[in-house]
Amino acid sequence: MGFFLDIPIVFISTQRTNASENLFPQTHEYYELNYLTRGRTKINLNGLAVPYEAHDFVLVPPGIQHNLYSSKEENYRNYTICFTGNAEFLSSLIKEDQAILFHDYDGSVNFLVSEILRLYNSNGMQDAEVYNAYLYAVLMHLRRGTVLDAAASLTEKEDPVEKAVRFINDHVLQQPVTVSIVADAAGLSPAHFTRLFQNKIGIAPVKYIIEVKMNYAKRMLVEQDLSIKEIARLLHYEDQLYFSRQFTKCVGMSPRKYRNESRR
Numbered sequence: 208m209g210f211f212l213d214i215p216i217v218f219i220s221t222q223r224t225n226a227s228e229n230l231f232p233q234t235h236e237y238y239e240l241n242y243l244t245r246g247r248t249k250i251n252l253n254g255l256a257v258p259y260e261a262h263d264f265v266l267v268p269p270g271i272q273h274n275l276y277s278s279k280e281e282n283y284r285n286y287t288i289c290f291t292g293n294a295e296f297l298s299s300l301i302k303e304d305q306a307i308l309f310h311d312y313d314g315s316v317n318f319l320v321s322e323i324l325r326l327y328n329s330n331g332m333q334d335a336e337v338y339n340a341y342l343y344a345v346l347m348h349l350r351r352g353t354v355l356d357a358a359a360s361l362t363e364k365e366d367p368v369e370k371a372v373r374f375i376n377d378h379v380l381q382q383p384v385t386v387s388i389v390a391d392a393a394g395l396s397p398a399h400f401t402r403l404f405q406n407k408i409g410i411a412p413v414k415y416i417i418e419v420k421m422n423y424a425k426r427m428l429v430e431q432d433l434s435i436k437e438i439a440r441l442l443h444y445e446d447q448l449y450f451s452r453q454f455t456k457c458v459g460m461s462p463r464k465y466r467n468e469s470r471r
Contacts, residue, residue, distance in 0.1 A: 214336070214339040214340050214343045215292050215293035215295075215296035215297075215343070216290055216292040216293075216296075216339045216342045216343045216346070217290060217291045217292045217339065218288070218289075218290050218323070218335055218338035218339050218342055219237055219289040219290050219291065220288075220289050220327075221286065221287065221288045221289070221320075221323055221324050221327050222286065222287060223284065223285070223286050224275075224285045224286065224287055232251065232272045232273065232274045232373075232376060232377070233272065233273065233274060234269070234270055234271065234272050234273070235269060235289075236269050236291075237269060237289050237290060237291045238266065238267070238268055238269065238289070238290050238291060238292075238297065239266075239267045239273075239287055239288070239289050240264060240265070240266050240267075240287065240288040240289075240290070240320070240342075240345070241259075241264065241265045241266075241267065241275075241285060241286070241287050242263070242264045242265075242285070242286050242287075242288075242311075242316075242317070242320055243259055243260060243261050243262070243263050243283060243284065243285050243286075244261060244262075244284045244285075244286065244317070245261050245283055245284040246260075246261060246283025246284060247259065247260035247261065247283060248260075248275050248276050248283050248285075249275070249276040250265055250273060250274070250275055250276070251272075251273055251274050251275075251276065251369075251372075251373070252265075252267065252271055252272075252273050252306050252355060252357040253271055253272050253273075253304070253357040253358065254272075254369065254373065255355065255356075255357055256276070256366070256369045256372075257306075257308060257355060259275070261283075262310055262311045262312075262314075262317065263308065263309070263310050263311075264307075264308070264309045264310075264311060264316060264320075264345075264349060264352070265306060265307070265308050265309075266301060266306060266307040266309075266346075266349055266352075267306050268297075268301050268303065268304075268305070268306065270303065270304070271304065271306060271357050273306075274376070276372065276408070286320070286324065288320060288323060288342065290342055300346055300349075300350065301354075303358075304356070304357050304358030305354055305355060305356060305357060305358070306354075306355040306357050307349050307352040307353065307354060307355065308352055308353045308355055309348065309349045309351065309352030309353070310352075311348075315348065316345055316348045316349075319341045319342075319344055319345050319348075320341075320345060322341055323338050323341050323342065326338070367393040367394060367395055367400070367403065368393070368403050368404050368407045368408065370392070370393050371389045371390070371392065371393040371400065371404060371412065372408070372415070374389055374392045374393070375389055375412075375415065375416055375419055376419060379416065379419050379420055379423065379442070380423065380441060380442070382443070383443040384416055384443075385416075386400070386401060386412050386413050386416070389412060389416070390412075400412065417453060417457060418457065420442045421453070421454055421457045421458060423441075423442060424438055424442060424450075424454055424462065425458070425465065425469075427441070428462055428465055428466040428469065429466065429469045429470065435447060435450075435451065435462045435463065438450075438462070439451075450462075
């Protein structure tokens with residue numbers, strides 16, 4: 208076991224995530240390795256929208272705001288591994304305000320992370336030293352990946368559609384969000400904005416707004432004890448019945464049924 212003591216990585220946890228859990232921008236003090244096993248979407252890194260598809264790995268260091276976009280491929284599957292470690296080693300791997308994108312052509316990295324997930328689900332932290340060794344090997348592979356300069360994206364002129372997506376995610380709880388309001392924030396006419404958004408994201412902006420609202424609603428239904436009327440009000444629906452109908456159409460079941468089934 209002495210071999211493992213010299214590994215400069217400290218595993219924290221791993222989990223499967225989805226659009227509703229990862230749709231909202233977040234930052235944290237640890238490193239996060241995202242890997243997509245199915246489907247495709249985009250990952251936002253400080254406003255830099257990066258195409259993200261099956262067998263891609265994205266290493267995100269502390270301090271970078273990141274999230275996944277909602278996708279027309281609703282069944283995409285994303286996993287995350289969280290870790291920290293020796294500061295000198297980690298800074299030699301990736302600099303502040305940078306991220307790494309790596310495509311796993313031969314499946315070797317997928318094997319390593321799959322073993323971490325399998326063992327962690329079976330044994331918890333019992334095999335932590337093994338996770339550290341596997342994760343160290345993963346990072347050695349990622350050295351060959353593409354370095355993404357997330358800091359530069361903050362100073363470059365932002366794409367109007369990416370700006371619109373960020374505006375929707377940031378403001379949907381703060382105010383009523385309509386296509387006209389978002390188009391104005393992006394500096395475009397509603398008709399021009401709708402065409403650009405549809406071409407780039409793959410769905411109409413009004414549908415994307417609804418999806419963001421419904422993802423917030425799903426989290427509130429599961430994580431909080433708010434009434435359906437209160438959730439509708441927080442999402443700026445004046446009519447609770449209309450909210451319930453829209454939720455049912457989007458999710459496939461009523462808000463009440465979703466809450467009951469998700470809490471079993």
